[in-house]
Amino acid sequence: MMSSVHNNSKKFPAVFNDLNWYRSNVPCMEACPVHTDSGRYVQLIAEGRFNDAFHIARSPNPLASICGRVCAAPCEDACRRSWIDEAVTIRPLKRFLTERYGSESTKPDEYQRLISDQVDVGCQRPWHLQQLPKGSDRGSGKKVAIIGSGPAGMGCAHDLAVLGYQVTIFEALPLPGGMLRYGIPEYRLPRGVIDAEVATLINLGVELRTNTPLSAEYNLQTLRDDGYEAVFLSIGAMKGRDLNIPGHELDGVIKAVDFLLNVNQGYRVNLGKRVAVIGGGSVALDAARSAVREFYTPMEEIEKTAEAVVNQPAMDAARGALRSGAAEVHVFSLESLEELPSAKTVQGKEELHESTLEGIQLHPSWGPKEITGTDRVQSLNMIGVTRVFDEDGRFSPQYDESKTMQLDVDSVILAIGQQPDLDFIS
């Protein structure tokens, strides 16, 4: 579209491209899964308009308070500021806003203003709160069942409740949140934040049934018979993948998801003194960091004190002093350091950095060959990896059998991927 801009007697041509073109050229907004206008909320924060900024951040995102803490922040990876020096810290700025006005804050009424259309966020994206036809008869109280109360289930429940549907969440575990609660360690995501987001859903009229797994007896047909007109399956991927090498069945070999599930339910898992984690993704790092914390329970107190004085260098020093030394945690990955998924994102790099500060030892380019022991794990045999991906970028690892490493360990944590547990369907 061509127009013109007047300046006294002069005329300057001005080109206003198609709005979609503009959006696809704002990479942070396009990279965000819910297309948050992060540039705008950062700008509003700079202007001191914090509540306006909160409206922008919260409008497309039912779980803004959680994202402000644990989103992988692809927006920061796309940020063009990093071409000059560093990406804008979009995720921490979101947390700054939700701590003031989000569900976990003392002023959650800003959400009420947003949902009752008292503010204009100026965005036409269809799933932004202002675009949802609230109060319409679209839902008309029709019953929808949501299976699983993880982030997908919570997000779906929020928007359907706003649209007027009668939503029930069926959660197999005793508390809601799915992998948010049972997969992500508490030091990364405080449970009070999850509880506050769940409370927002309850206030919207969502019914939550915990300890209610689907089974052969209570299944999709039962839900239909009970009047549910739609079912949203958001069961997550809570089943760890196995590693088919000799010794994988020994005592002391545990899947990362099971380990985190136990730790996050408050159970103590006896891992011994030296632990090997196989895998290089964020679950591997969460498992490794939680394994370190198994040995260092006083850390919580130090973290509280450190947070109170907002003194990050002191906290890092406390972590380093406590965590390097006695207990050893080794992380082995097929990928080289540069190929590690976590090394490719701003947040992932931070996680890696923090993990090494805590004393976790990374061993890139090593593949597991055998776990040995009689009844229980005694050692782990690794071989060198020469490449992980072929010329076309496909996963096709190749090994160098002449390069070997043996490590005596008390436990092996497998963090090589997860899958959904679909037993209830059969």
Ligand code: SF4
């Ligand atoms: S932190 Fe996550 S939710 Fe927030 S703008 Fe970035 S990608 Fe979107």
